[in-house]
Amino acid sequence: GDNSQNNPQSAMKLAQPALEMAARSLIGKPLPTDAYNVLANFVIRDIFYLGPLEELLSDNTITEIMVNAPDDVRIERNGKIVNVNVHFFNDEHIRRVIERLVTNDNRRCDEAVPMQNCILQRPGSSCHGSRVNVTIPPASIDHPTITIRKFRDDAMTPDELIANGSMDEKTAQFLEALVLGRMNIMIIGGTGSGKTTMLNTCS
DSSP, rough: HHHHHHHHHHHHHHHHHHHHHHHHHHHHSSSOOOHHHHHHHHHHHHHOOGGGGGGHOTHHHHEEEEEEEEEEEEEEEEEEEOOSSSSSSSHHHHHHHHHHHHHHTTTOOSSSSEEEEEEOOOSSTTTTTOEEEETTTTSSSOOOEEEEEEESSSOHHHHHHHHHTSSOHHHHOOOOOOOHOOOOOOOSSTTSSSSSHHHHHHH
């Protein structure tokens, strides 16, 4: 199982006989190539990876993924939170993804530990090391929840922060002087306010 999670070709090889059998039992003949590829990708993502979240994890413009309910999935992109057309079948479907997330980081999330923080284990991927928070009832009221905070795989420069309006030139010069002067700097702020981005820029 562990090898398949990091090797899509191996996963496809394992799933292919079952997919072909299922397709024949449903329509009595092999599926058209396009339909087969859609079905294969869906099954492989759901069995070996994180199901509906995979297409969001591969999008490097997304900085946060929030699963609040089977039919309520939101993302943060460019500082704005929006709903996306991504759905889980039910609460149990979310629980399966939660189980995969926490066990891959050698942790647990159950009735005794209904809230857990872990790290997304995806070596070689841009989302490897992302912070994950999961909850299940009774820590969450109605549904299991998942929050994945993704990191940029490249640090923004002071010039880029000036260009997008996050700071002005005087602030950049002041921060540069603090860094060169080896001063202690405390970076604080709410979730998603840009603490890690600022820290990476100063670094």
